[in-house]
Amino acid sequence: MKAPVAPAPDAPVFRTRITELFGIRHPVLGGGLMWLSDARYVAALVNAGAMAFMTPRSYPDLAAFRQALRDCAEQTQGRPFGVNLTQSRRASENAWMHAWIDLALEQGVRHFETVGPSPGALFDRIHARGGIVIHKSAFVEHALKAQEAGADAVALVGTEAGGHPGTNELPAFVLGALALPRLRVPLALGGGIGSGRQLAAALALGADAVLMGTRFLVCDEVWAHDDYKRHLAAQPAEASTLALRSTGNPWRVLHNATVRETRRMESAGANQYADFGTLATGRLGRDRGYAEGDWDTGLLSMGPAVGFADAVEPVHRVMDRLMADAMQGSVRLAALMSAAGA
Numbered sequence: 420m421k422a423p424v425a426p427a428p429d430a431p432v433f434r435t436r437i438t439e440l441f442g443i444r445h446p447v448l449g450g451g452l453m454w455l456s457d458a459r460y461v462a463a464l465v466n467a468g469a470m471a472f473m474t475p476r477s478y479p480d481l482a483a484f485r486q487a488l489r490d491c492a493e494q495t496q497g498r499p500f501g502v503n504l505t506q507s508r509r510a511s512e513n514a515w516m517h518a519w520i521d522l523a524l525e526q527g528v529r530h531f532e533t534v535g536p537s538p539g540a541l542f543d544r545i546h547a548r549g550g551i552v553i554h555k556s557a558f559v560e561h562a563l564k565a566q567e568a569g570a571d572a573v574a575l576v577g578t579e580a581g582g583h584p585g586t587n588e589l590p591a592f593v594l595g596a597l598a599l600p601r602l603r604v605p606l607a608l609g610g611g612i613g614s615g616r617q618l619a620a621a622l623a624l625g626a627d628a629v630l631m632g633t634r635f636l637v638c639d640e641v642w643a644h645d646d647y648k649r650h651l652a653a654q655p656a657e658a659s660t661l662a663l664r665s666t667g668n669p670w671r672v673l674h675n676a677t678v679r680e681t682r683r684m685e686s687a688g689a690n691q692y693a694d695f696g697t698l699a700t701g702r703l704g705r706d707r708g709y710a711e712g713d714w715d716t717g718l719l720s721m722g723p724a725v726g727f728a729d730a731v732e733p734v735h736r737v738m739d740r741l742m743a744d745a746m747q748g749s750v751r752l753a754a755l756m757s758a759a760g761a
């Protein structure tokens with residue numbers, strides 16, 4: 420069999436329902452990253468052919484979020500970019516949800532990633548003004564409910580996913596394989612994905628895209644301190660662990676001194692977020708881990724896909740390699756079939 424001709428680095432390699440729905444070159448979604456998916460990061464992924472989602476909750480007020488949307492629009496020069504709408508368990512933290520949606524729509528955003536219970540009302544508000552929604556969850560049943568409520572696509576994230584994968588303990592590929600026969604809408608699969616071979620495998624499984632977070636944390640365009648990113652780039656997959664399991668809302672993070680401290684507190688009976696005080700707040704990680712590079716302090720969202728990162732480098736280089744490896748993975752399948760005479 421002839422060796423495949425490598426496409427130009429930014430040429431489309433795969434066309435899927437999600438590349439069509441999101442107007443993107445590559446079937447790769449950069450999930451919202453609290454504190455980190457700002458205009459520069461989102462624009463870098465979008466300009467490299469993916470879709471990515473800004474997190475409005477990371478901004479102190481609506482004016483700051485509006486400015487970030489404008490900056491992103493300028494940096495992406497008309498390419499679509501998205502907004503993440505994470506519904507908090509604390510109702511008071513969702514007070515600006517409708518304002519975030521309206522503001523994003525006013526600024527021309529059409530692509531949204533929703534997370535959290537009963538998202539139907541959010542879908543209606545977004546659809547009424549021509550928007551498109553992918554709903555992310557960690558349970559097949561939740562994905563099916565979102566489909567019934569009108570989601571345009573769903574994302575399923577396995578227990579490997581950095582951040583809050585819920586109480587689900589199933590890996591991404593089990594969730595995907597179980598869900599696909601029951602889904603009509605396209606599926607993006609996430610959790611632990613950091614190589615192009617996994618992208619090819621997800622497409623072979625029947626997914627229309629992958630959704631990634633951790634693999635991009637070491638990129639130049641992430642504003643976190645260089646010491647933090649260099650530390651992550653040196654970590655193996657095993658450096659990721661689930662913290663705060665006792666609370667029923669576990670958090671997949673970098674294993675560090677804060678995790679050890681929360682475990683000591685759990686052995687002494689702590690089992691509510693409030694029991695851990697400032698240790699369980701995202702702000703501690705933002706101020707010490709991200710801003711100062713003190714990777715031992717704070718619960719710092721990160722999954723085992725960190726094992727695929729070995730250098731701090733620009734987003735486009737990670738994306739180029741991802742797509743080249745995905746193509747090699749697909750070529751391997753085709754070669755195996757042709758060897759069998761299929």
Ligand SMILES: Cc1cc2nc3c(=O)[nH]c(=O)nc-3n(C[C@H](O)[C@H](O)[C@H](O)COP(=O)(O)O)c2cc1C
Pocket residue numbers: 449450451452453454455474503505534555576579580581582583609610611612630631632633634719720721722723724
């Ligand atoms: C640093 C970090 C912050 C995150 N913050 C959010 C968030 O605010 N909202 C959200 O929906 N998902 C959040 N996630 C989850 C990602 O959007 C995505 O679902 C996940 O990273 C995919 O799994 P992976 O980390 O194994 O690639 C976060 C993940 C990381 C690593």
